[in-house]
Amino acid sequence: MQALTNNLNPTPVTDQLVARCKKGDVRAFRELYDAYSTAMYNICLRMTGNVSDAEDTLQEAFIQVFGNIQRLEQAGSITAWIKRIVVNHCLSHLRRKKVYFEEVEEIEVEEEQSVDEAGFSGTVQAVKEAIAALPVGYKTVLNLYLFEEYSHREIANMLDISESTVKTQYMRAKEKVRQMVKERI
Incomplete structure (x- = not known):
């Protein structure tokens, strides 16, 4: 996947870049994708467990990002916004695969202990x-x-x-x- 491994110097995401995306500038979309694709792909891979599903999920997530870029108010919140979209797509993928989480009885769980x-x-x-x-x-x-x-x-x-x-x-x-x-x- 060439596009995911070739973003060593991604364009910093600025209000100007987001404004260009909102105007439909295809180059700006590419810059935005280059800035975030590797990190978001890694999330997809960790959550889906395989390359093919990770690539599909990443593509679906970025389609939603580009389709909803008008809703983004500031470039400062774009990382969290894109990450939330990616995670939600990963969870939807897992649900489609019929992954269920076992409910357990209420039990007391010890707080996180430091590890030696x-x-x-x-x-x-x-x-x-x-x-x-x-x-x-x-x-x-x-x-x-x-x-x-x-x-x-x-x-x-x-x-x-x-x-x-x-x-x-x-x-x-x-x-x-x-x-x-x-x-x-």
């Missing part, structure tokens, strides 16, 4: 492979929380599940990743 990173001997590759091998529900919650930095409450709203379920899925995903990494090293 010096004692963690797993490699980055082992962690990536473990995350990729997670069940889709666990992987989705883990990606949204760790990599996309959404709160448990925001994830619960996005997935239409309880906050307790999000916390439990996250906790279980982390434990499963730990177990898988431990088995691989």
Whole structure:
């Protein structure tokens, strides 16, 4: 995918670039795509789990971005706006694939504890492979929380599940990743 790997020096997104997009300037659309495609593709790949679905989801998301650029008020909020559109398209993709999130009983979940990173001997590759091998529900919650930095409450709203379920899925995903990494090293 040439366009996704060839944006080493993307154009900074400014109010002027957004204004050009709003006027229908095709070059401005290309500059906007070049500025965000790699980062958004990485989100799609993490969430969908394969290249083909990530590419399709990215394309659908950017079609929506370009179709709704008139609604964007300031260039300063464009990153969050595009990211939200991309994440929503990824979630729609997962729903079409019939991914369901298991509701769990209300339980007390311990707050995040710090990890002794010096004692963690797993490699980055082992962690990536473990995350990729997670069940889709666990992987989705883990990606949204760790990599996309959404709160448990925001994830619960996005997935239409309880906050307790999000916390439990996250906790279980982390434990499963730990177990898988431990088995691989």
